[in-house]
Amino acid sequence: MNLAEAAAEADALAQAGDERTLASLRAQWDDELEAAARDADYRTRAQAYRAIAQFRFRQKLELLRRGLEDESPAARGSALIALEGLSRNHPGDVNSFRSLLHELVARDPNVAVRRLAVICLKNGTANRDTIQLLEGIAESDEEDAELRKTARVVGTALRKKERSK
Numbered sequence: 001m002n003l004a005e006a007a008a009e010a011d012a013l014a015q016a017g018d019e020r021t022l023a024s025l026r027a028q029w030d031d032e033l034e035a036a037a038r039d040a041d042y043r044t045r046a047q048a049y050r051a052i053a054q055f056r057f058r059q060k061l062e063l064l065r066r067g068l069e070d071e072s073p074a075a076r077g078s079a080l081i082a083l084e085g086l087s088r089n090h091p092g093d094v095n096s097f098r099s100l101l102h103e104l105v106a107r108d109p110n111v112a113v114r115r116l117a118v119i120c121l122k123n124g125t126a127n128r129d130t131i132q133l134l135e136g137i138a139e140s141d142e143e144d145a146e147l148r149k150t151a152r153v154v155g156t157a158l159r160k161k162e163r164s165k
Contacts, residue, residue, distance in 0.1 A: 003029065003036055007051035014056045026055050037063050042072035049075060053082035061086070061093060068100050073110035080104075080116035087123040094124030102133055105151075111144045118147070122154045126162035131155055 001009075006029050013022040033055070036048035049067040052060045064086075067079025087093035094101065097120075104117035118137075121130050134155035138148050 003032055003051055004047055006032075007047075007054035010051075010056070011054040014054075022056065026057055029055070033057070033060070034063070037066065042070070042075050045070060045072065045075040046078035049078040049082050053085040056086070058086060058090075061096075065097065065100065068097065068104065073108075073113050076104070076108070076110070076113045077116050080113065080120055084116070084120045084123060087120065091124050094120055095127075098124060098127065098130065102130065105133060105137070111147055114144075115147050115150050118150045118154050122157055126158045128162075131158050131162070134158070 006025060010022055010025050010029075013025065029051075033048055033051055036044050036051070039045055039048070045067070049064060051057075052064060061083075064079045064083050067075055067082070070076050070079065083093060083097065101117050101120055101124075105114055105121070108114045108117065118134065121134070124130065134151040137143050138152035138155055140148065143151075
């Protein structure tokens with residue numbers, strides 16, 4: 001079994017609620033996951049970041065931080081997808097990465113990475129700086145149309161979350 005197959009199995013176990021077997025699988029693949037995240041091949045690193053979410057490996061959040069700073073847009077995107085999945089019920093995850101997510105949203109050279117970072121921000125708490133950043137992108141004629149649309153949707157959702165406090 002390779003890492004991708006183990007991650008798919010872990011995802012199935014998590015969905016089935018089999019925490020004991022999932023924990024055993026995490027322990028078995030811990031070192032391989034760490035090694036894959038440090039591999040020279042961006043595809044291997046991207047797979048490792050995806051696997052963190054599939055394993056529901058909350059102890060590897062700092063490894064995701066490395067992924068968000070990776071030189072490869074594919075690896076950064078995979079790390080963002082993993083962070084979004086892990087943070088759905090844990091807004092603190094997004095909050096702890098907020099400044100890095102803001103940087104990716106505002107300055108990443110890859111528009112798909114920027115959109116994924118915007119999507120991650122929806123899982124965090126309604127922060128005024130985040131809302132202002134998203135509004136600025138949504139109103140900018142110089143930004144990609146899909147990025148503007150995503151920023152508008154997420155900004156609206158965060159404003160609603162802010163009002164409901």
